[in-house]
Amino acid sequence: MSYHDAFELIRDEHIAEVNSQAQLFRHKKTGAEVLSLVNDDENKVFGITFKTPPEDSTGIAHILEHSVLCGSRKYPVKKPFVELVKGSLNTFLNAMTFPDKTAYPVASQNLKDFYNLVDVYLDAVFFPLLTEETFLQEGWHYELEDVKAPLVYKGVVFNEMKGVYSSPDAVMRDIAQRSLYPDITYGKSSGGDPKAIPDLTFAQFKAFHQTHYHPSNTRAFFSGDDDANQRLAILDEYFSQFERAPVDAEVQLQPRFNAPRQIVATYAGSKEEGKARDGMVSVNWLIDPPADREEQLSHGMLSYLLAGNPAAPLRKALTESGLGEGMTGGGIGSGMRQPMASFGMKGIDPADAGKVEALILSTLEAIAETGFAAEQLEAAANTFEFSLRENNTGSYPRGMVYMFNALGSWLHDGDPLAPLAFEAALSALKAKAQDGHFAREIRRLFLDNMHRTTVTLSADPTQGAREAAQEAEILASVRSKMDADALAATQAETERLKALQEEVDDPAQLARIPTLTLADLPRESRIVPIEKSTLGGAKLFYHDLPTLGIVYLDLGFDLHVLDAEMLPYLPLFGRALLQTGTSKQDFVALTQRIGRTTGGIAQHRALSARQGDDGTAAWFFLSGKAVPDRIEDMLAIMGDVLLDARLDNRERFKQMALEEKAGFEARMIPSGNAIVDTRLKAGLTEASWVSEQMGGVAYLMFLRKLVQQIESDWAGVETMLRTIRDRLFNRGRMVVNATADAALWQRVEGGVGQFVASLPNGAFAPVDWQAHLVPQSEGLIIPAQVNYVGKGANLKALGFALTGASSVALKFLNTTYLWDKIRVQGGAYGGSSRFDLTSGNFSFLSYRDPNLLKTLDAYDGAAKALNAPIGANDLTRSIIGVIGGVDGYEFPDAKGYSSMWRELTGTTDALRQQRREEILGATAADFKAMAEAIDAIARHGHVVVLGGEAAITAANVERPGLLTVTKVM
Template structure:
């Protein structure tokens, strides 16, 4: 309820040995009042038995209102963890930690093994909270422009003064070191989306390292980890990735400082089982080679440059990032202030290297070669894995049921009815402090930008306090690209900065990027029009950043990528293809709700159709086919064709964010880059016949409107209903229904925004999470006008689709209060008014053509949304028969859907 009651951000992050409760508010004046909710949530939760049944686990009739229906396990966290352990990467990471640190805290699963959760009792939970979630066991972190004394006084008055100091035994002891290395194996479910179905084996070698409270030693080990694995110049990249033994590094690769003692892991996923011994041998041989040769000085300098960039870069979540960075070390009595003195650690590191040229090799020898606390962990798919997990759950369920007598069964039925009644009640939140709509600023803060043109290319300049950084973006539309080449666009974007360019091979290119930039990326962009549902901009976005002193080098690299990218090395391409395909396959289990929404929306608008091609299940399947190709020569030729259409300054506009004193110099460098790529541009005939040019900032003076968006119009597009089911080896579902509505500037769009938040918090949360047991669910609307219902890690499938429809009926009935509306508006404004980093200012107009005047108009419409508007909007756009909707489900075998001809099953 807290995030619906206030605009602030509030959450709970569960680590292996602590829980973090981050809270933030952009308004200093309301911070003291609104932060009261944080202290109540952490130190004074109700923890009623009903809450435990709902959120944890319970035995309940499958139909709570029918005592003859079978008893089943229910509970939000129970289903959440079932979903979490259906993710092979999460499963592997959990086993690795438990096996490497088996003697105490880390041998347990912090979120709970799914079949261990039903052994937890309500009394155990309350006792654990009383013991551990106590101010004596807490650490407080504050960040922001606020008087520290006032904030500390509030912590004292709201929390500390209400407790007596205790001595909770939460100290995590050190792991007893092993005298000999160990090996272990775990099983997982097969991955139907894997790049190569015959290569689904994972193998890593992990080394337990030193105490993370030794800040400098941990700093050095983190640097060594990056030197060994990060980028194509790293030793392990050369020996493990380049030979194409597997699809990618294991997801657990690198240094991990989240536990009392750090660890380093290296290995591969997507290998053949017979290659396991080869991978182990390569790992040991590579360590020998590092000890003998060390690391190149230029690579060390590139890594230290990246650290400098990280220190200077400002993000909108900077305070939260700092808190997360220091949490583990501080939790184990380390010095958080010392941890933040990165510059001092860099200086000490330089002195150590200067004093002893073999400093790093000696560390590698000590921590890796001579380390006997080493775990070799392998994982391979078991065709019966999902069935075995289901059978284990069934055994556990039978054991629980066998312990019941008739009175227990009656009690379960009565408690089920009691919980159902509680879930149906409207919560009384009058005791909570509440903001008023009048507390929200009526006007947004305008961002000043200036547009000029060089060689016909518009350039937007935005002066911001960027802390010595320069941020560059370029958007290039892809209107001339043939339809058969469109699916290759994401792959092109992924590889174009990694294949080499100009006189640099891909290793030299990577080194130059690390030495002179904060990263260079290219991503596909589908930007819906804010006035028409069937109009959109399609393109690619070039993004990079650098220190002010390195602008020239950054643009030189971009010039080489534009003018002379390399598309000759098929083996290099194969490595990148396998990594990309593996990343897409791995992402389905964690982002299944996004995949479901993307799939459902594809038949509702042209922009959504292209989004499915670029980033949905279609792209996952497409990359799997590419990865399975024995010869990538034809792919290289296609990528070269894509390049000729995409990297064309004829269809480019640029944006620069930099500090005012440096903007003039940066502008000269930008104009030089634009001139160098514009000189080689070629005119190409557009493939699509319907191209509309619209000023980037419609509110600007027409005589100064130099930039235009080249929009694709598809007036003949026919939205249609479509239902798709993907059977995947998950024990839970990801469900979505999407509805075609209206674009951003339509007067009803603001009502749809508020309605989505209202339905999520006041109806769908109760139906999908509290009653249905899904980990999450709700409604949202995107800028393209597609209204999406979704659920995440959901034990139900078509039942959730019915809940979506009941939500529409609830909204149409107007069964909500003005207080509900105000809370929903506050929640919407918390997103609208979310802080923007200096690097992000001006992007709304640059990318989407949303001027400050247009955003202000949308803001005013949000203020003016009424009860009547919401009911009318629900009737007009979401009612059956008045809307075009489509659905998608990703989940386990479903015989009902397989037999239903209205569903397209994959």
């Protein structure tokens, strides 16, 4: 094997744990380092990372991450990143800012597409245009639409971070981190503090790129089945254009405290009448950098032992204390040179913060004295080992996990290969675990560690208005210092920026962005093997796929046997199966049993409209994975949790209800667009209505009442839970989904069949849920500085019969008009549209949006964008992008599950192929049809907004009666 002359080979090792030949190179001219993993993974990954420790909280690294993808020397268009999103088969395409680094990873299963992505990204990071207009757009600027109007701040990152800082959990994480690292870069906001972002200048911005985005400050990474020499040739083409220029970007070590510190702060939140539990507390430690792979694994396993599952002793002590509603923090993090550890609670009375802190420390002391039980250690070791060997990263490319694991030490001049191996380290750790290792670590890392902070947060209902007033005061002061000429110049600058944002790129320059052709796309849908039969009286779907010695099993139960009022109980009912114990074991012992003998058992619900009718596919699943020798153990556990869970465990159920409520409230702001989407569609179809009952605002309202009902009428709650179990778990309306290779399945099929046959076989008729489908326009008030704006309708109900080609039109709309209007010009972090061809539901959505009515106006104007002539390149790119989504990468277990779900929703392979051909054959006529449908939404659609009270009130003043207002937080 030959290597590129421009690089010297430093290491060349086979790493069995990741089935890769790992080669570490150094670029001779610049000193850039490259880690190249050669393996059989068709999902190829590339990433380029720079050390970018910020010196302040202006968000300079974050704004730069956005901006380098807005045009480059080779691709001088406004948004090459969006062109890639529109027209690539990528399985991952993004960029991330961390406290000490900025990473640009891409992934694709298609080799040509992969190299296209790599080239665009390399040109973007090393030769970006970085115009001042891009800085103003992505970072911040003064906006003045009329010389008589007040100044306002605009900018994508500015509004993104306003959204981040609207979340109490994010505020806690930020303050906790800053409290531990007051003297170094980790004490700054790498994302950017909205109060500090306007301090950043364009000159500083340009200089930061010139200093940090250099090959001498680079860690480049490849993984997959592409050619190793070609990787180096591609990199040298860019690296060789630079001279060596060592960059001072090292992260210094934080000097240690001599004594713990206390921090008390507030967040912008409402106070409910009679409720004192609006606080949060977090106890945090700074940890020394791990010395080796064994210590890294030790940190992860200790975190799991203490708080990684509901039965873990520290988590259990906190949730059973009655001091709060849910745990925060999960132990020792990774990714920073000096890691931090955090444990705490949300939903506390701030006056009890000291009690929570004392409980955390006393629990740690008790565990340090007695150690962990042998069963706990065995369960944790098996859980970790199974996860490491399975190496199932879900939708996240495996290569990216390898990259970020390597960067943990590589970024700080450590060994990048050591974090990829685990056999020796895990073996040594398992041996130490039996000799009190983790008890000693608790004392070393926590109890004897005086570099500790305790952060207490409480809600301040005036903070949001106060901060808005302070911002307005700053802007008014700036405005007052502008004379007439300065005001006119600012208005002209606002208009100029908007004009530039609305300019259309030169088609010739757009054509330079590499892309695939329609001929590069597979014409046939991928078919997953499936055998349909019966097993033990239930339907069986079996998928013969290579699963590395693991059997994946899904047990599905039809929710249609339940009454409508039972549906909101299902999320907690599912948790109760695995977290209340059985008549033979408490939930601690049950959790340990699952950990010792399986790769995990989990529950979830799945909902979808069905093909060909107005019905709903609604199922509850209990899923497990195990090696064949442990299948019998796994089935015994499944039987116990399905039929013998302690549904009478009132205190445990109450704890879960409080955790569920606190968790939902914490998600309201970070996941606001999903909340709006669920609410918006709840009045359109039965499946969406059910989704709202089990995961939307209606579910939050249910949880709040349920917490009270547990106190006042536990008998009624328990009866409901038992009725759900009795009706649901019957093999007559059950499916079994198995994914494993034929030899494995042959070994375990008989045992699975016996298990299924042992389940009850009650006859319960399907129930008509009589869903309340009444769309209405709503304003849902939360304490946030940004909005999430939705508008939608059911296109089938409006008389439109669309096809797979409709998704091509929406791909174009999302990556052109909506990107420009909502994000670039509007300053929101995101704007998109969603359409479900099966149900007919359509929604417009915005994310972390400073606007409300302007966004709705943009939605209403969207049809014009689809009525405009569509160029051949735009059409082709949009088709490619949609096919990329259809052909997303899946591991074998996910392939088996997806195949089953298609069966349950009536999505045949013939229908999939029809839809594919409609996508591949999309024409301008399909864009016109979609435009007509969207125009109908402008006229007949309804609106849901989740946002601040001031914005929603102002919208109703300007457009009376627009929104029915409800305060949800």
